Structure formats: C-alpha cells, structure tokens
Amino acid sequence: MTNQTIIYLVAGTCATVAIGAWIGLLVVPAWQSYSRIWERVAASFLTLYVLATLLVVGALAGVAVAYYWDRIAA
DSSP: OOHHHHHHHHHHHHHHHHHHHHIIIIIHHHHHTOSSHHHHHHHHHHHHHHHHHHHHHHHHHHHHHHHTHHHHHO
C-alpha cells in the first residue's frame, strides 16, 4: 500500500464514521420528534447547520494544532 492509498483509506473511514454519527445522533432523533412529514423534513434539514458547525469547529481545531505544533511537540 502506498502512503496516498493509506491516506485515502483513513479519510474515507473517518467520513463514513462522521456521516453515520450525524445520522444516528442528529437526524434520527430529529425525525422521530415530529409527526408531520414537513416538520420531519424541516428538522432533518436543520441538522445540517449543526453538522456544518461541527465541521467548521473541527477544521479550526485542526488548523490550530497544525499552527502551534512546534510549541505543542516541544
């Protein structure tokens, strides 16, 4: 396996786990909280904002670690 293949495998696995967590922890409870179909669709759509926020916070944390890595590692 090449390094690039390993990177793709890890990224794909992380993306699969993240999507599964989003569905299991956010979409399913939002869907089950309402009885009308339009309410369910709206609640499921609003979970995308939560997902986007989590992705942005995670990306910012990754950038912060990369930026301060020389101070963290020492």
